[in-house]
Amino acid sequence: MRAIQFTEYGPPGVVHVAEVAAPHAGAGAIRVAVRASGISPGEIRIRSGEMRDVVPLAFPYRTGFDAAGVVDEVGEGVTDVGVGDEVFGMTTTAARGANADFVVLAAWAPKPAAWSWEEAGGAAGAVETATRVLDRLAVxxxxxxxxxxxxxxxxxxxxxxxxxxxxxxxxxxxEANHDFLRSLGAEPTTYGTGLAERIRALAPAGVDAVFDCAGGALPDLVAIAGDPARVVTIADLTAAAHGVHLSHGAPADDTGTALGASADPMALHGLSLAVTLAGEGRLRVPVAAAFPLAEAAAAHALSETRHARGKIVLVH
Structure with a gap:
């Protein structure tokens, strides 16, 4: 089967299609024929080498954490899905490899009828991450x-x-995305200089929590929240220096030491909630762009700009 991987750190061009052996579903897992899969911003940083001291790799590294597709293999003990069912879900954080023709999923839910394959392919990682952080912040x-x-x-x-x-x-x-954010139910403002003043104008009583998806502004965000414990980031590796929690779901490394020691429990309950909200028309997964599997390097390049509105996905 085809799978996206890289064998060295570097720019988007190191990402390529390789022919590899197809995986098979073990106990408690399922395999799907992938229709769409997500590009992970975290993997962009891993591929560049920015996180080599945090997430050590064994090459080749196969990319992709979330996917949607049609079940074609069911592992022992799995009773909630069958061959032919349409699902979305995620791999284990250790296995990954979702940017491929076939992938083994460790967690899944039925694909909402309201979602396209592209939406479903990029949904699981974003849903789990957002749910995990919102839970921690008690939003x-x-x-x-x-x-x-x-x-x-x-x-x-x-x-x-x-x-x-x-x-x-x-x-x-x-500012170009402000009407878009209003359509999702948020009150928009611009980032950058003067953010604290703009937030005070919008929320005179202050904010209860800050969810940082971007990085690079933790001093301002801590000042806005009034307490670093009320800020959680998924994007800023300087978090500890500011007393802020960096939320991630990385597994412990094979020696059982620090890599996974600070990981938060995965919020897998978010997947079933997402199905319910999607059925009610209350949750969409905005897709910034969809690329053929063979153009994974271009997808990585777009993600690296950090200007994409919504998820970037690969279609199979």
Whole structure:
């Protein structure tokens, strides 16, 4: 089968299609014939080498964490799906390899009829991440949350999930994306210099939580929240220096030491909630662009600009 991988750190061009052996579903897992799969911003940083000291790799490294497709193999003990069912879901964080013709999923849910394959292919990682952080921040009805980087793949989903919880949401994005954020239920503002003053104008009583999807602004975000414990980032590796929690779901390394020691529990319950919200018309997965599998390098290049509105996906 075809799979996307890289064998060295470097620019998007190191990503390529390789012919590899197809995986098979073990106990408690399923295999799907992939129709669409997501590009992970975290893997962009891994591929560049930026995170080599945080996430050590064994090459070749196969990319992709979430996918949607048709079940074609069911492992022992799995009773909730059958061959031919349409699902979306994610691999284990250790296995990955979802950017391929076939992938083994460790967690899944039925593909909502309202979602295209492209939406479903990029949904699971964003839903799990957004749910994990919103849970940690205790975002709920009547609380005000600032989503920094609200127009990106995780940000767009986080905004909608927070709105569905009854929260008041402020989202930062470039001005060109402000109407888009309003359509998702957020009050938009621009990022950058003067952010604290703009937030005070929008939320005179202050904000209860800050979800940082962008990175690079933690001092301002901590000042806005009033307490680093009320800020969670998924994008800023300097988090510890600011007393901020960096949320990730990385597994422990094979020695059982630090790599996974600070990982948060995966919020897999978010997948079934997403199905419910999608059926009610309350959750879409905005797709910035869809590329053929063979153009994975171009998809990585677009993600690296950090200006994509929504998820970037590969179609199979």
């Amino acid at each position: 709920g009805a009547g609380r005000t949350v600032l989503v920094q980087g609200a127009a990106g793949g995780v940000g767009t989903v986080a905004v909608q999930l927070a709105v569905a919880r009854g929260a008041i949401v402020i989202g930062t994005a470039s």
